Amino acid sequence: MIADRRTSVAFTGHRTYRGAAADALRRTVGELYARGFRTFLSGMAVGFDLAAAEAVLELRERMPGVRLVAAVPFRGQEMRFSPADRERFRRVLAEADSVEVLAPAYHRGCYAVRNDFLVDNARVLVAWYDGSPxxxxxxxxxxxxxxxxxxNLCPAAPVPPAPEPTLFG
Incomplete structure (x- = not known):
């Protein structure tokens, strides 16, 4: 459950993330806490998502009121991970304050549903975005x-322009 979108942060990033911005990630999470953000949403994918969740759990050890929400796109997502990443996923999931499983099983589009959930329930998005599709x-x-x-914590790519508004969105 998301307490208040206005004090919530979501994370998105590439699965190929290997810790290049670990210090910047921890610092950013701390700075957002100092600005009043208390709920942090992770999409629980391998790479940046899990690293961000771990940074939030680290902060929670030192600061009161920090909440981690695990937004899992479908039940059993971790079965597609390597054994090491599966264990990491399960550890983070066990320590999360809330778990939102968005679908009972994999279906086409389930990752987009998860990504929409992240954006729709946050005020800030912290990304590791390198410009790739x-x-x-x-x-x-x-x-x-x-x-x-x-x-965007990835120095390699600029943030893309926002899409043009449409009649419906």
Whole structure:
């Protein structure tokens, strides 16, 4: 459950993330806490999502009121991970304050549903976005289109422009 979108942060990033921004990630999470953000949403994918969740759990050890919400796109997502990443996923899930499983099983589009959930329940999006196509680009563009503050920790790529508004969105 998301307490208040206005004090919530979501994370999005590439599965290929290997810790390059670990210090910046921890610092950003701390700075957002100092600004009053208390709920942090992770999409629980391998790479940046799990690293961000771990940074939130680290902060929670030192600061009161920090909540981690695990937004799992479908039940059994971790079965597609390597054994090491599966264990990491399960550890983070066990320590999360709330778990939102968005579908009972994999279905086409379930990752987009998860990405929409992240954007729709946050005020800030912290990204590891390198400019490549895919779910991270989709999520960053959706966040910009919804006027979220976007913090991109990947120095390799600029944040893409927000999509043009349409009649319906």
């Amino acid at each position: 895919g779910g991270t680009r989709y999520t960053v563009r959706r966040a910009l289109g919804r006027r979220l503050e976007v913090v």
